[in-house]
Amino acid sequence: MELKFKLCSLNDLEKLRLISEQTFVTAFEKDNDPVDFKNYIDKAFALEKIKEELLNSNSDFYFVYQNSKIIGYFKLNVGDAQSEVIADESIELERIYVLAQYQGKGLGKCFLDYIKNLALNKSKKKLWLGVWEHNTAAIQFYEREGFVKFDTHPYYIGEDEQTDWLMGYDLSNL
Structure with a gap:
């Protein structure tokens, strides 16, 4: 399956905001209080918030394309952009989302393989992420991919x- 990965720029701001909100709503709206969820969405996916994240030199967003259509995206953080200080040689996978109609086709593994190579190219030793404790399908996926729980936040x-x-995933396994 041919996927293309593109580093996002300010020119992608509106598309990035839309896919960010869309995929998060699809994944989690049904499991949350409507008022809390709306308040979160309004802040986390505001255009100015996404722009601020996109302009952070320690964060990178990537679109993933299949046949010239965006099918998902991910966000990587290093240094002080990480939501937790793990180690200088770590990189955080803060977001990874595949549009609903493309899920269940093995694309998540393709995304992760690309991400692991990006992390290695940045001389990182550990790739880590946070996943909601009730998102059992995602937890099982990450465990199959070699990730191990090391803490909570x-x-x-x-x-x-x-x-x-x-x-976390120990990149020396590659």
């Missing part, structure tokens, strides 16, 4: 404190 959807599992 709080994640807020509005006023609702939730728990993310922190899962």
Whole structure:
């Protein structure tokens, strides 16, 4: 399956905001309080917020294309852009989303393979991410891909404190 990966720029701002909100809503709206969820969406996916993240030199967003259509995206953080200070040689996979109609086709693994290579090219030794403790399908996917839970941290959807599992992948396994 032929995928193309493109580093996002300011020219992609509106498309990035749209796919970010769309994929998050599809994945989590049904599991959250409507008021808390709307408050979170309004802040986390505001155009200015996405622009600020896109302009951060320690963060990179990538679109993933199949047949010239965007089918997903991901965000990587290094240094102080990481949501937790893990180590200088670590890189955080803060977001990874595939549009609903493309899920279940093995694309997540393709995304991760590309991400692992990006991390290695940046001389990183550990790739890590946070995943909601109740997102069992995602947890099982990451475990199949070699990620191991090493901690937890709080994640807020509005006023609702939730728990993310922190899962890491040792890049020396490659």
